[in-house]
Amino acid sequence: MSFDSSVPLRWVDVDAQGHVNNALIADYLQEARVDWLQSxxxxxxxxxxTMVVSHQVEYLGPVFFSTTPLRVSLDVGVVGAARFVLGYQVFQDERLVSRARSTLCLYDYRAARIRRMTGAEREWFAAQSVALEPFRAIDGWRVGPDASEHTFTVRWSDQDAYRHVNNVRVFDYFAEARVRLTPEPGPDRMTQAAAEQLTWMVARQDVDYLGQIVQRPEPYRVRTAVAKLGRTSATLVAEVQDPLDDRVLARAHTVLVSGDVSGRPVPLPKVMHDSAAAWPAVRAVRA
Known part of the structure; x- marks a missing residue:
């Protein structure tokens, strides 16, 4: 049986395009997940x-500010020895606005290793397990030698109870890098879009967490490349790297759709074609 969680919206969740920012959906999933675990x-x-291993998020419609909370319906999928998968449906006024999957594992932070579930822990998860419909794969790309680069520092408030960056904040780092995805000097991509009466909509975003990002004085960097272009959509791949040792700490695959002011898909603008020429992604090498 699904677990339903009521998640209130905040006015500050609304972005410059007049709807809830895509990264906040991951925050709502987290609130529902915590509510479920506490129950x-x-x-x-x-x-x-617990540690989040990955997210897959489909954005099916805009979320607008309301004093009526969202309803997040949560289901348990596959349960392994140390990992489990969750599925979500997010509703606003019974309109389905997002679907998502999360993979989590049990983690011993003191020993710095994944740990197996106890019998009782696994029994509680397994009793709720149902078959979840798989999402279409959009991964399989890597950032190549040529990429758009954006540096950022971790804010103190980005940390969670585990004293590392919360998984939701990583969506913000990738978003800040996408805004700056312009090969020519001048206004950022979002400012250009506003001037041209265009909007950018995130249709899908998958994030894999490969290492811990911590608060420190030294900056991190995000490298972004364009994987493929359609008529109205673009698939990007981006990686959070530690410049101190070049480790990749997180990777995102994002599908963007170009739209007019009403949200109707329109052909990609020149800036995205220029970005694809300047920063082409490369196919991942399968082991």
């Missing part, structure tokens, strides 16, 4: 025993 026998896992 049952595995509430003890909150705070020091």
């Amino acid at each position: 049952g026998a595995n509430a003890h896992l909150l705070g020091d025993a």
